[in-house]
Amino acid sequence: MMEVSATLPGIPRVSVVMSTFNRAELLGKALDSILALDPPVHEVVVIDDGSSDRTAEVLAGFGPRVRFECRANGGKSSAINRAVAIATGDWVWICDDDDEVVPDAVGVFTRGLAEAPGADFVYTGVAHLIRDGCGEYRQVLPGAVRLPPSAALEASLFAGRWIPYLPSVMIRRDLYLSLGGLREDLRRVEDEDFALRLAHAGRGAPVEAVTYLIRAHDGERGAGAGQFSNAMREDVDITFLRAIYENIYRSYPLDAFRPPAGGAGPLPDQPGLFRLMVMFRVCSWAIVLDEYRRLRAESQGAECLGALQDGVSGLIDGFSPNKVRALFASPFVAELLRDKPSPLRAALVQGMARGLYWSLRRDLRQRAFGGLAAKVWRIIRCRIAA
Template identity: 30%
Template sequence: MIPWLDLSDTWVHDLVRTVLIWTAWPTLLYFLAINAIYLVLVLLGFVDTRRSAARRSVLDLHETATAPVSLGLTIVMPAYNEAALIAETVRSSLALDYPDHELVVVNDGSKDDTLEVLRSTFDLVPSSRRLDPGPNITLRSEVRGIYEARDRSIPLLVVDTANGGRSNAVNTGIGLAAKDLVVLVDADSVMDPDALLLAAQPFLDDPLRVVATGGNIRAVNGSRVVSGRVTEEGMPRSWLARFQVVEYLRAFSLGRAGWSRLGTLMLISGAFGVYRRDVLLSVGALDPDTIGEDFELTLKIHRWCRRRRRDYRMVYVSDPTCWTEVPDTRAVLKRQRVRWHRGLWEVLWAYRGMLLNPRYGRIGLVGLPYYWIFELFAPLFEVLGMFVIVAALLTGAVSPVMTLALLGVALGCGILVTVLSVLLEEASGRRRSTTRHLLLMISCSLLENLGYRQLTALWRLQGWWQALRGGEAVWGEMTRTGFSSEAAR
């Protein structure tokens, strides 16, 4: 009870009570609904990963890696101020198991020594490769030079451009790609040796229909990386990064696998996606005016295929893993989450014509409604829920027992889904955690509800507000610490 405000036996008390009850129940039902959906997706994702694991057990990847497969592959890697990681990342990408692949690194006007590191490490010389982005892609920055390794056996191209943003850098790389498939990866990432073979497998199995695949994204923080390979999985030392390990597991490892199982894959992460180059050129590749460019590209391909009545598939492949460095400071994480939610709003609004439109099948009738209701509005309901709980406890307008019971149900469902995600991931056999690391992940499932999720909800609302105000979209920098050769204990 607030000491300076006596609400007992007054119309104000009744009003506050009514408002709290009418807001509390919809908020509770919202959280129950979203966690029920998460639960279904997680279970579907587990079924998908188990089937993928069974199929992988009979695949002879060594035979595929040495066979002259029909689809060559170009890795496009935009780089901005990545001097701390770029040499190891490039070596890792060049050493991946795939019979015909090349790497195109686009230095997007870096202010650090990214280009110099590449030049000295790989002995770069001018290349005769010509840039051909096609009629549907407009490049927005000057290409200052195209280089290749002096040793022609190293399939590496490095493009130096004026700073034009990540999307423009990726589009430049696509314009230089010489292979049938294009892989988009970040310069702060390393992939498992067989990642390309596994990510490209759906194209080999169903070459006429598959237009894009997405792979698994996991946090590399705390893991041991030697010569561009994750040799030992670990957990980060900071709790901020640990919470993100659990988030990525819930969203990528099982969540997107569930969507793919339903034939409604809505997002292929810009950190690891494989596309047919001819499709990228046809749709205009990435939109440099959209900050949520990976989400926009996925929807753009869906729309392009649906409008042409093309029989197509977009597939999430749970086995190939790309390891990426996640933010370990609050300032960098805030910029990331603000950017993500701003991009979500901009893309959903730009493609609002697909919402509930039968022409776009499951994408318009299932996927987009989910993203509008349970992704875009999620932080609003989380903040509203916090306000309702605090107001109820302070005013005494609602029984504290009832208030805490509602809170327990809402948080309990979320914790249950997250813990189940962790356990199912372990059961799938794709993660090899120690007992200590497993207990840490379960602890994160509990502790992330005590401040972390609420803080990220506020940041996401900030991104939404920036989009509504129409302020300038800023990508922001992420400070890199480099890959560690020692795993966290």
């Protein structure tokens, strides 16, 4: 067991916890980067979640520097929860078996605690490992790390403007346990589900620096028997996201959807409109229709409707073809098309049309198609506004 950092004053006792499944070829690189941290972590705890490759051999090769258990496959969330349960540090840092960490990550987390004494978690930025033409992975760092302030974190999660990735977050272990850990019934988006509960219950401290390197590859996603292809990722994700946010919709009071002033970018400051936008993001079209029916009789300010229009435009711009097809096949769009004019209808129609236009422009990728994109934009506007 590593306990080097426990002797260093001011350095948090961090337990790195990891689930691994049949990733022997990348697991060693991940652990090498963790063991090279300076300052070091308190310990590394790995659960081998039923691997059938050389994973156990790779883990054994690290000797006492890595604590590990081998067990029958139970899923990533279950494995992480087990790792946290047997960890001995005050803080937990969840790392994946196919990524790497930056050498000074513990120092970055320490800075967050120094700047926000009493914080329950420290959240940071990520960069990527991209394979070059020679087959080697190289770091691709962001020009700058931009994180929402702690007060705006939950609203940023709701709006999809901060994508939660737990490996860039250090969490107080007792809070992790009190929140029940990762949900073991989710095949995907367990990060976002836990981040929502974490932001709702705890106080975070942002540090706008990179601690974690995500490796881009086309391997299987998910864990164990629940794995699926990379191409299926978005469809699987939206199914679970919709269920998570529909539960929030039913259980949170309306005022919980009132965005704080600043920090999360321009958002509708009327909670009903913001809640409609949130459910639009996760493609919960029946609830979007209910919210639209409830809100269309109410008056909304022009600035608030403008923020809704911009938000819907940004969401549509990021929608996959499957999501766009589902949207236009939904009862929500059917009613929107035949409804009488109103400021709310206009904001939604214009936001959808603008988002489709920019999505088309981005996908065509060539200036020569600019005229075609503009023509399609006019057709879309006429079709929806009719």
